Amino acid sequence: MDIGKFISKETILTCSKCGKKYSSSQLQRLVPQWCNFGYDVIVYVGKALFLRCRNDKEIIQELWSKNINISSSEIAYLAKKFVTYLALAHRCSCNMIKESLNVRGGYILHLDATCEGESPHLMSVLDGISEIVLDNIKLPSESAKKIIPFLQRVKEDYGDPQALVHDMGKGIMSAVEDVFPGRPDFICHYHFLRDIGKDLFGKENDIIRKQLKNHGIQGLLRKKAAQLKKIIDHNPGLDSSLVTSLASGKIEEWALEKTPVVAAYLLILWALAGKKEGNGYGFPFDRPYLTFYQRLHTLYVGCGTLQKIYLRANRRDNKPFAKICHLLRPTIQDITLSTAALQMQEKICVFDKFRDTMRIADPGQNRGLNDDGEDTDIKTIETEVKEFRHWLLHEEFFLKNKEYQKMIEQIDKYWQKLFADPITVDTPWGEKTIQPQRTNNILERFFRDIKRGYRKKSGTNCMSKTLKAMLADTPLVKNLENQEYQHIILNGKATLEERFAEIDDKIVRQELKKSQEDSEKIPPKMKRLVKKFDLPQTLVQLFISQKN
Secondary structure, eight states: OOSOSOOOOOOOEEOTTTOOEEOOHHHHTTSOTTOSSOHHHHHHHHHHHHTSOOOHHHHHHHHHTTTOOOOHHHHHHHHHHHHHHHHHHHHHTHHHHHHHHHHTTOOEEEEEEEOOTTOOEEEEEEETTTOOEEEEEEESSOOHHHHHHHHHHHHHHHOOOSEEEEOOOHHHHHHHHHHSTTSOEEEOHHHHHHHHHHHHHHHHHHHHHHHHHHHTHHHHHHHHHHHHHHHHHTSTTHHHHHHHHHHHTOOOGGGTTTHHHHHHHHHHHHHHGGGGOSOSOOTTTSOHHHHHHHHHHHHHHHHHHHTTOOSSSOGGGGHHHHHHHHHHHHHHTOHHHHHHHHHHHHHHHHHHHHHHHHTOSOTTTOOGGGOOOOOOOHHHHHHHHHHHHHHHHTSTTTTTOHHHHHHHHHHHHTHHHHOOOOEEEEETTEEEEEOOOSOSHHHHHHHHHHHHHHHHHHOOSOOHHHHHHSOTTGGGGGGGGOHHHHHHHHTTOSSHHHHHHTSOHHHHHHHHHHHHHHHOOSOHHHHHHHTOTTHHHHHHHHHHHHHO
């Protein structure tokens, strides 16, 4: 990047005795063999894409100002080279990373995977203490058979972890038991509570969602709101008049006729906003369909009351309220819907009591998925869960409802994996106490950051194609934000450029070729044929002509 494009003439010396060839070490430190771009450009592209979340167009403009002319396809290729170089440097540094982890007293292995649509599962393991990504792999599914070899590789590179934290996936749990038998193994409190809630009132939530969709009430209310908005737009000052009236407690004389229109419009917006209510935790912590239904019920009662109050002694003014009641009546009178809502509310009371006991996903904190739970002594939580369990067992509704019985079964089944005592480890400075994190949110946030970065670059919300094309070791880039990790993989060099120059570029090309072969399961010529609309008929004709 210092001088832009240049042409070099290299003199290669050959030993007359042994035949060994000596090329320019200075040139090798600048540019990989058979590559048109220097290590500095590779590193610049990698950091711009993965750390600064720049898109191709922005990177092209930035490099143009540094005398580098580059295309989008070249940026994509250099990004893969950057990840490959980093992955090779990481593997070469495994022993040093392991020593760094041991100095802290070991590592807490957090294990999780992400996928979207038909994409493969991108699985990562991360140390919960240093927050360093240790290894990654792309798998077709989260089966134990696929995960076991991956965990065996982690064990070989870094040794046994002090403890493991993961979700309740059957494949992950089975693989962990196989590879790390006897190690302290804990499930994420957030995932555990989420699964409890889904089992407890997921059925009622589905009924409410389907019934609301069948009635099409959301679309009907939006259409009515659009009609009312047109009236408001043709009467300037109505909206601000209602705001003023709500503050003063008195409606201005000139606005009496149209105030019901503004009020009806505002009430519809309030009801529709119920579908967006929540604290960012997702279902079952947030229940947007139930909240929406409850607001529809409140809207129906409110409009029924308002249509009987005449501001000008003219009942025609209150037609908007009457029409809203007419739209809502089939939904409100739906027995299936109201029954499901009542059952769900009862179960939510039990779930929220357990949620408070577990001290996590507090609706008053608004932390969303960044919530790691209250910093409470684990023994205190365990004692309170025992009290909750005793309370639920002796409630009258327990024996009548299988969902509550299953809830107790789940608590009993995972009891040993829920409450992690502090772990005492030996370090060069003496004994140290480590408390495993209560949640696996450290990896959840990690995956969200990766996806957010790609969405920012691409401008699209769909990640399926991105995850298919992404190299498995791409998450290692996040480690570059950790100064200690950078120091380890640089291995005495001042910059990543210098470190990458030490790596045999033949190995890099082999790794890139291998990753391409792994991702391209269907041969290109076959892919073109699959796109043919009349492929079956074409094949039939081929077989018939051959037979004849």
